[in-house]
């Protein structure tokens with residue numbers, strides 16, 4: 001018996017004014033998968049996430065979660081953006097605690113979880129400072145901690161590591177992967193970093209230039225942990241890069 005996909009995009013089209021951004025986009029995502037969307041700038045990757053999170057309606061077609069149409073935001077779907085979007089008047093810990101707003105835990109349990117999460121993103125020493133006292137990369141780590149602690153069934157990340165230095169990016173990629181593997185959350189990640197895609201994904205969806213459609217789905221069957229200097233890893237990166245940059 002075929003299992004029902006957790007997420008389905010069915011013939012989804014999105015236009016703004018006269019511009020068609022996505023045309024007949026179809027994608028099923030199974031519960032527990034980590035799917036990465038890549039493609040040239042403007043092909044509609046962020047738009048797909050914004051529609052799935054419920055911030056933007058499709059012009060036509062259906063977006064289903066567990067078979068039900070998405071009709072607005074819901075706590076089972078969370079998103080982390082490239083920019084941190086922290087509340088400047090709240091401390092780092094208070095910002096992270098916002099991710100637990102719907103949790104049944106009591107306040108001391110929540111605080112402990114928030115502190116644990118801040119340790120995981122190496123910000124325990126900054127728990128009580130305001131966002132204005134953080135660097136851009138540190139602020140983004142707070143946003144990632146807030147998004148992950150909420151533990152949504154579907155976690156979407158829109159270029160979350162784009163503004164970080166290489167070392168921090170690498171660390172957070174590994175943490176995201178560990179969290180994904182340990183919680184079984186279904187994860188959709190948008191990135192321009194092809195190595196990041198191959199390091200993390202079960203499947204990489206390569207979109208064609210606007211109007212975005214699936215150019216190719218690349219299954220990544222390499223076992224974790226993936227070594228970036230392995231020939232198979234390098235070949236996959238090369239193949240995906242070629243798909244993105246080679247104009248049809």
Ligand SMILES: Nc1ncnc2c1ncn2[C@@H]1O[C@H](COP(=O)(O)OP(=O)(O)OP(=O)(O)O)[C@@H](O)[C@H]1O
Pocket residue numbers: 016021039040041042043044045046047048210
């Ligand atoms: N609110 C909006 N109003 C009008 N056009 C929009 C709006 N949001 C996005 N677009 C257009 O939709 C297209 C796709 O945008 P989107 O941000 O989804 O692309 P992307 O693939 O995520 O690009 P990038 O990789 O550069 O972030 C772009 O041409 C953009 O100008």
